[in-house]
Amino acid sequence: MQRLRRVAAAAVVAALAATGVTACGGDNGEDGSGAKVLKLWHYEGANSAMGIAWDKAIETFKAEHPGVEVRFERKAFEQIQQNAGMIINSSEGPDVMEYNKGNATAGLLSSQGLLTDLTDEATKRGWDKELSPSLQSTARYDDKGVMGSGKWYGVPNYGEYVMVYYNKDLFTKYGVKVPTTLAEMTAAMDTFVSKGVPPLGMAGAEYPAGQLFYQLALSKADRSFVDNYQLYKNPVDFHADPLKYGADTFAEWVRKGYVSKDSASLKAEDMGTTFISGKAPMIVSGSWWYGRFKSEIKFNWDTFLFPGNTLNAGSSGNIWVVPASSKAKNLAYDFIDITMRPEIQALIGNNGGVPVAGDPAKISDSKDRKLIENFNAISAQDGLAFYPDWPVPGYYDVLVSGFQSLINQSKSPDQVLDAIAKPYQDGVAEIKRG
Template structure:
């Protein structure tokens, strides 16, 4: 793991900005609407730091389009999943929205023609020059329901990595030596922290999905990028089985940690977001989740970010992640003028200018930062940028398991509490995931 000082200056800024490797910077352009109009937009930016960025971007877009008013509606991830499809189906939803890329949301809405293909805008604004095809493929759905192929239905503004947050001071107090080089080092560190009287892993399962992030994170850290075809096939619905040694061993570890005091006391009654705040306050040594918490995590300078260490023999481990929920245009865009306005808005949200605003707030943009951007990149963000560069260079960006079927997230949410409470064996837990997947394949 690389260390980063707190020094600022042009040289440091120039070197860090060069870390993002996926895009060629192009000038921001706007398609001008013909008449005054409202643009209804739904997004999932519910954290304070995220809200500040999106509101600033909306104001800049409106300033460039004086006859346009953004009608923003803020939704949580869960609310979007529950309400978006129903609202658009009823003709009362947004024109532009964030949408989860998996089969449950983007896949189902694309099949029902509730989302519009964005290939014309991808070509017009040259999105492939900003983001790699491996990322854009996560927004593709074919006419026959094949994930990863066919038209593009969205594009994302933020990169996401699910990795290992750690509190350097807590680890130092427990006698843990950094950096952690292997998965065995990580396991040994957990034991030392527990012996020192601190909760090793920040966890809350009453809401959000920290347990899913931990399960997927440790499982995919055991997969070398050169052997990623199996997980790719699972996520893209090409076939396979969830009954792997990696998934089974990860479930066993999760159950062990839950039963033997490696999580917060009473973690079942703590939400994921509240667990993050406890971690920021100095309670716990590790937390596995995504870069979307960078803005909050910067409040504690002892917190750093790294990939989950791999076992020996795995040279380029996968890290769960990719991009945040995609910007998409719904069937509410009834005419070409509204479609063009919506396309222009989405293009601005994935522009280099927007990337700068996200980076200023401590978040990891999916579009490259302009070479001349005057940024004081935080130590935490610099760690994320370097990880993003490495993961892309080694084709080591993994997947969210719930993208694999329309019901996988519910299956995991229904069975994870049973696993962690010792009411379900790890083998039975993995069987539930596999049964869900087999049922989905049979229905296609």
């Protein structure tokens, strides 16, 4: 999930001071006393699937590198996101770090020479064999920082994708079957509307609306569209399908009452808590909700893939990167490699995450197994289409504004397409100019 932030350069000074990390000198992670050190940062919660798995990876690393001190720090997402460029270009930075994937983040740092080229390690350690082409897209960047080709600058360990979460109790109560086509899904939503139940939870003030638009567009898209839209292979016509279909259908869903006009001002958290409370039959959103739903929901619920789509919004999760300034690169490579091992990948899966190299047979819970099997099916057919706000910096806010206007019906689909087309085209032109 792309979450771009901007911060004044002055804030970096405070962020660096807040880390409290002593700079390391020398090669191979050696500090002033001669002891080997690996400095590692990530921003996953201690009880999250990735946090649990990476704690185990640290434990394994320590056992296999008895002379190495691991200096791990858990950072806030925003702290790394906002200040990464300046932090990793200083002596205060880590040797290996979780970082956000995409052109405007990892791609930008790679183009500035701030990240280590991992291509040889990816080949030597087999990461290039374990990751599907669409997962590799977020690991590889060209000399302009555009993802999808070029050198490896990161390694993803988990995945994420957009699906439909549904309330099984409400489906049973109203005699609705799980849809397998888009036509069946609209019929299901017609049933709920006829009973006075808004069928689809939504949030217009944040990412969910743009992701629904993208899922609808992807129902009429192929891989060439994704390559054009995300990787700038060819120009994109916003007033032709599949984008026109996505906007027109979204507007139709609002008119038919599938999406409430009141949701224009709601945030993703509002949508999630509405589903948790049992009030929404369905939401279209990502696997990042799965662990929370599993722990908080009291009714019967499940998931299904967006019906009829072969392409779905999704990607690898965030990636491990090795700053060019790292003094312990070989140790960093060893740690990344441990996170790709079957036992670590299984830990991600057994705690509600989506491992990129996991074996579903090693996952004990049937619902967790389904989450991973669906991801593997999408990934195997090169069906991960990334996210609608990824192509250019600042595009997230453009999409939020556009689809709020579609939900509250202050703009027509054509007007919204006009509003989101120009920033995209201007941003792509800027990136191509380098």
